Amino acid sequence: MNIQQFQHDLITWFKEEKRDLPWRQTADPYRIWVSEIMLQQTRVDTVIPFYNRFLEKFPTLEALAGAEEQEILKAWEGLGYYSRVRNLQAGVREVSEQYGGTVPDTRKDISALKGVGPYTAGAVLSIAYGVPEHAVDGNVMRVLSRILLIEEDIAKPKTRKRFEEAVMQLISHEDPSSFNQGLMELGALICTPTTPKCLLCPVREHCAAFHEGRQNELPVKTKAKKNKSVSFLMAAIRQEDKFLVEQRPAQGLLAGMWQFPLLEAKADLLPAEAEEILTAVLKGDVDQAEKVISFKHIFSHITWEVEGFIAGGKNMEAPNGMRWVTVREMHELPMANPMKKMIEALKVRGVLE
DNA sequence: AACTCGTGGCC
DNA sequence: TGGCCAAGAGT
Missing domain, CATH: 1.10.340.30 (Hypothetical protein; domain 2)
Structure with missing residues (x-):
């Protein structure tokens, strides 16, 4: 050469x-x-x-x-x-x-x-x-x-x-x-x-x-292994004019980003099952759950299968790491795509502006 | 060294 | 449609 x-x-x-x-x-x-x-x-x-x-x-x-x-x-x-x-x-x-x-x-x-x-x-x-x-x-x-x-x-x-x-x-x-x-x-x-x-x-x-x-x-390049799937329940809980949001941990996937409460759960949840889980975990009065969307979100190494619900809260305090925010305040927070998919579904449904 | 860490476009 | 990819770094 x-x-x-x-x-x-x-x-x-x-x-x-x-x-x-x-x-x-x-x-x-x-x-x-x-x-x-x-x-x-x-x-x-x-x-x-x-x-x-x-x-x-x-x-x-x-x-x-x-x-x-x-x-x-x-x-x-x-x-x-x-x-x-x-x-x-x-x-x-x-x-x-x-x-x-x-x-x-x-x-x-x-x-x-x-x-x-x-x-x-x-x-x-x-x-x-x-x-x-x-x-x-x-x-x-x-x-x-x-x-x-x-x-x-x-x-x-x-x-x-x-x-x-x-x-x-x-x-x-x-x-x-x-x-x-x-x-x-x-x-x-x-x-x-x-x-x-x-x-x-x-x-x-x-x-x-x-x-x-x-x-x-060329080049010679071995293939990446394929990723695994995990199921989640995502819940937009509305109380008066506010929604409950949580910040993800400072380390790991989507660190520090905000989202509606997200819980690992089995697939194909019924609204009643979602209510039960949310009531227990959030230690609050959650009712009127309805399924809003079901979607996959593919990351590089893992796939989330998310079932999103809308529900109502009554006299609930925000648990540790969570906050009640208006829609305006919510949009000021950094949010990743799974959260945005849920927000879009709520807009389509007329729940959000 | 192997695994984690996002997203959107392409075929 | 699922796999692969696109100016990598941290652990």
Whole structure:
């Protein structure tokens, strides 16, 4: 492989064909950092509106450092992987306090920040500071597995190191940013998971898999195991003009998000059974239960099968960790999709505005 | 190393 | 429609 020629072909193509994305309009390390966190396991088209809103609300590192947790969660609502934004804020606060607000420019220092792993460290270093450091994501592993004909399983953690070493051999020291982004852009536009567009590829002459006609066999990636299912009872309990809501635990799935009371329960609950369970668990007078919706919500590793009920409460105190809120107040709270599905069902039913 | 942690789009 | 995926990190 002629490395100089490869760098030139990749970088020239990238500068010519790169998409016009919001985070390519800035040199602000904070903004590039935010984009890299949002883009983790998330599609570009999904990220764009979140990125724009988020930076309108938190335009500077200090603005994010000073925000309330509920505020940042609300800004992240609907994007998923909510620990990302908590870790991002923790990292930002550390930069504010330990580095005077300037994002550090060495792998050692930036990697020590919350939420900044090997990929994000290299991405921010190369894109914001022009440091020749590897930034190996799924795109890069796919692209280089083909170009270099690497047959190791990219689903295995150990394999990433092999690609990091490869990038350090190949990376341009004149333009590390365009080189790293070029590899990712190539993976997104040309060297796609299925049916790569080799005839449009700017580096196909450097590609070992293309020369052997084996581009469709790579990368090697073992399949993920499929997820399990759990049944829940979700209850919108109305008392006067308020509904009972609870905050999820600070750790784990959808940490810190708000929802109608949610209880693990058997499938196909009757309204009477739901009333009985709710009365016992909430230690209150719950009546008039009616089923509103039944839906599946598929997370990456688990599936919720939710049966949603509307019910009435009488002279109930809010149990620990729960609150009575008006509909207006409810909409200020960060809520994940299962809760939103229930709210939508209540709107359809005319229970909610 | 294996598992957790969301969402929406695609075929 | 179910499986797979998309600029990963924390534990």
